[in-house]
């Protein structure tokens with residue numbers, strides 16, 4: 246640890262650090278005037294250089310709406326057509342790397358990016374967040390993010406700020422090596438920042454509360470998965486510190502973070518957000534993003550699959566398009582016994598409101614949802630009973646779904662260890678209209694109080 250601290254201090258005084266910091270400083274002020282220029286520039290570049298957009302060649306000044314939407318399947322199936330080339334068919338100069346994502350949907354996607362653009366915008370956005378959170382120039386952090394095989398327990402994190410980083414896996418009492426690591430690390434030294442996926446932060450919070458460990462970081466940053474309200478409360482109680490949600494996608498990098506008023510502010514000068522209507526539901530928008538810096542393989546009008554509430558005017562003083570809340574992923578549809586499809590968000594909110602901080606919903610057959618919780622306590626049983634009464638008052642026999650406590654306490658993880666709140670094992674037709682209004686009791690968000698959509702059946 247000391248050795249890594251010394252290494253970081255040396256780096257802090259080096260010319261390389263000064264040079265990198267200068268690059269970051271140049272972009273760190275939010276610049277909405279540049280955003281419009283960057284967008285016009287990337288669209289013209291895509292029209293001229295990217296085979297997929299050849300049909301737009303005659304547009305003198307193409308605007309976003311002229312471009313087709315890009316879905317995950319397009320990135321997968323049309324990879325070659327999406328790479329920029331000059332007149333002779335050659336790729337742009339630069340240092341390329343291929344970035345492969347397994348994603349929450351399990352289908353791998355490849356992206357081509359350059360070291361010049363791909364990395365820089367993430368660093369700048371990370372630096373903006375450090376400033377917003379008032380973090381020290383150098384310090385220590387616990388990182389409970391998704392780690393690659395072979396990630397060391399302790400390492401130096403150099404940019405945007407030099408931090409000693411301690412990489413922890415999600416707490417798992419059944420794994421002796423994880424139990425041992427937590428025992429030797431958590432609470433052994435002060436931490437300035439805790440970052441990680443929502444479910445792992447909840448696990449760490451529970452670990453600290455159970456053992457009376459008082460970590461007092463300056464900031465807790467949650468990413469990758471939607472954090473349910475009850476989980477957030479537990480994390481804030483454990484660390485006496487507000488949680489800041491960062492919204493990022495593998496395809497566009499960091500895109501937005503949450504202000505003190507709980508609104509997500511998009512970093513519009515690096516990524517242009519479009520909030521498109523979602524299946525006729527007035528309270529939901531589909532998040533579509535265009536990356537403004539990545540020229541090797543421009544990501545234009547990428548349909549993230551994430552839903553949010555409509556744009557709102559936030560008075561907090563932070564710039565950028567603000568939305569009230571991230572509602573979750575549209576992919577995680579539930580299938581009723583009647584074959585109709587339903588949005589999971591009313592159910593997820595109701596489970597959270599019932600006091601469950603840590604859970605996952607797994608569906609393997611129509612009409613039955615298995616609830617996985619770390620321990621099948623009396624509280625979890627009562628919650629299932631209570632919600633089933635509500636569900637039964639809305640759905641008749643043979644309609645909708647019912648909850649069952651799963652036979653397992655083991656959460657289902659994706660290929661890279663990501664834990665999604667809903668795991669859907671059934672084939673759901675894409676674009677099917679979801680019913681949203683089936684559970685109302687105890688649901689706080691107005692996003693769930695809308696009328697019940699007429700749902701066509703799943704073919």
Ligand SMILES: [Zn+2]
Nearest residue numbers: 504508559561
């Ligand atoms: Zn705000």
